Amino acid sequence: MGIIFEEKTSRKIENGNKAVFTLFAYSDDFHPDNDEGCYTCIVRIVNEYNSLVVEYYRLFLIKNFDEKHYKNFIRKFSSNIEYRDQFDYKHDYIERRDPNIIDEEIGEVIAELNNLGLNTQYSCQGTKDIWSDRPNKGDGHSVMAYIKFLEKLPSSFIHLAKECRYFDVGSQVISSKKREYNIYFVKCMQELIxxxxxxxxxxxD
Incomplete structure (x- = not known):
């Protein structure tokens, strides 16, 4: 499995910043038996020095994807600050359970990350609910397994994380790309560590 499609688009926005839209998909997103195949759109807001300000993301089901709809999304995202907020990573990683409770399967991973100075904020092994355009956040769980960090991750750590085909990687978040990849999440995190x-x-040395 690998990335078989990637398209980048940039737009100038307020305060001299730029929004960079990266739309991509993997080969198994197009498998005929995959009803959840999606294009992933990562939006990075960068300043005049090309430094990251904030990241957003949106999923588009391949079976429902429309180029005109995507272009309208870019236009509205670039011009409407309030519209952007719904696509902020933070909305998928709100943990309403006791913050001291960690999913048993991921506990050792969290402990090791914290010991290495990569301090974590939230984590979840993911639910079994089917997701379509965006995860269901009603119960405080993300459908995807994920770890959210308190601070931006080192660039070299991000580079290593992106080599795992099952991960979506942001500046402060590592998550499963798909619900069915949750079963690989802990093992891949252990290998990454x-x-x-x-x-x-x-x-x-």
């Missing part, structure tokens, strides 16, 4: 430890050791 092991690789990050090697990087740390090399930097100390």
């Amino acid at each position: 092991d690789r990050w430890k090697i990087v740390i050791l090399k930097n100390r």
